Amino acid sequence: MARANAYDRLKRLESLAVQLKQDTHCTAKDLAALHGVSLRTITRDLALMREQGMQIDADRGRGGGVRLDRNWGVGRLNLSYAEAVDLLISIAVAERMNSPMFLANLGAVQRQLVASFSPEKRARVNRLKSRILIGVTASPFVQASAETLPKRVVQTLHQAFVERERLDIRYRREDGAVSTRVIEPHYLLLKYPIWYIVAMDRLRAGPRTFRCDRVLRATREGTQFQVLPKDHFAPSLTEDDLSPVA
Structure with a gap:
C-alpha cells in the first residue's frame, strides 16, 4: 500500500x-x-x-x-537514454558538417549529456558515433530524386542500426526494380541530404550500399551481428565516405 x-x-x-x-x-x-x-x-x-x-x-x-514561475523548466529536460543518445549524435553530425547555425551553445549541451552517462554508456555512444560516416554532399541530380521516408521505416532502420540487428527489407533500385533483401546495417552514411545504409547483403553474400529513401518496407529479424571494420566495405565506398562522426 x-x-x-x-x-x-x-x-x-x-x-x-x-x-x-x-x-x-x-x-x-x-x-x-x-x-x-x-x-x-x-x-x-x-x-x-x-x-x-x-x-x-x-x-x-x-x-x-x-x-x-514561467522561467522554470529551462535546462530541466527529462530525456530517456535513447533520446539523449539521439540528441548527442545529432549534435555530432551537425558539428562534423561544420553547420554554422545554432551551434553556439550545443557544446555545453553535449558536455552535459556526456557527463550524464556512465563510462559504459559513453563507450557505447562512441561506438555508435564511429559507425556514422559523413561523405560529400549529394549531387543536384541525386537530391532532386530524394523521397520522404515513412516514419515506421525510419524507426525500424534506426532501431536495427543501434541494436545491430538484421533487417528484412523491400528495396527499389534506381531502375525501379523491387527486390527483397536481408541486410546487416553496419554503418550509416550521410551524403547530405541523403542517408545510405552501408550493409552486408546476406542473400548476395557481399557488401552493398542502399539509399534509405528507397527502402519500401523494413522488418527486424531479431538476429544480431558483429560490426565489421569500415575497410571491409571499401569497395562500395570512396575515401571521403570513410570519415566517421566521432
Missing part, C-alpha cells in the same frame, strides 16, 4: 508541475478538488515541490492562486 501511495503521489506531483506551468491562475483548493485529495495534502505537495527547487509563486490575499 505504501508503494502504491508513493506512486500515486509521484504522478500527482508530475501532473501538478504541468498544470501550474500552463494555468495562469489556480488555487490550492481547486487543485485539491481536481486531484481528489485534501487541501492539506495539496499544501504538502506544493511544499515538497518548492523543496525540490521548483519556483512556485503564491498570490496573497483573498482569491489568491499558485503557479509555477
Whole structure:
C-alpha cells in the first residue's frame, strides 16, 4: 500500500508541475478538488515541490492562486537514454558538417549529456558515433530524386542500426526494380541530404550500399551481428565516405 501511495503521489506531483506551468491562475483548493485529495495534502505537495527547487509563486490575499514561475523548466529536460543518445549524435553530425547555425551553445549541451552517462554508456555512444560516416554532399541530380521516408521505416532502420540487428527489407533500385533483401546495417552514411545504409547483403553474400529513401518496407529479424571494420566495405565506398562522426 505504501508503494502504491508513493506512486500515486509521484504522478500527482508530475501532473501538478504541468498544470501550474500552463494555468495562469489556480488555487490550492481547486487543485485539491481536481486531484481528489485534501487541501492539506495539496499544501504538502506544493511544499515538497518548492523543496525540490521548483519556483512556485503564491498570490496573497483573498482569491489568491499558485503557479509555477514561467522561467522554470529551462535546462530541466527529462530525456530517456535513447533520446539523449539521439540528441548527442545529432549534435555530432551537425558539428562534423561544420553547420554554422545554432551551434553556439550545443557544446555545453553535449558536455552535459556526456557527463550524464556512465563510462559504459559513453563507450557505447562512441561506438555508435564511429559507425556514422559523413561523405560529400549529394549531387543536384541525386537530391532532386530524394523521397520522404515513412516514419515506421525510419524507426525500424534506426532501431536495427543501434541494436545491430538484421533487417528484412523491400528495396527499389534506381531502375525501379523491387527486390527483397536481408541486410546487416553496419554503418550509416550521410551524403547530405541523403542517408545510405552501408550493409552486408546476406542473400548476395557481399557488401552493398542502399539509399534509405528507397527502402519500401523494413522488418527486424531479431538476429544480431558483429560490426565489421569500415575497410571491409571499401569497395562500395570512396575515401571521403570513410570519415566517421566521432
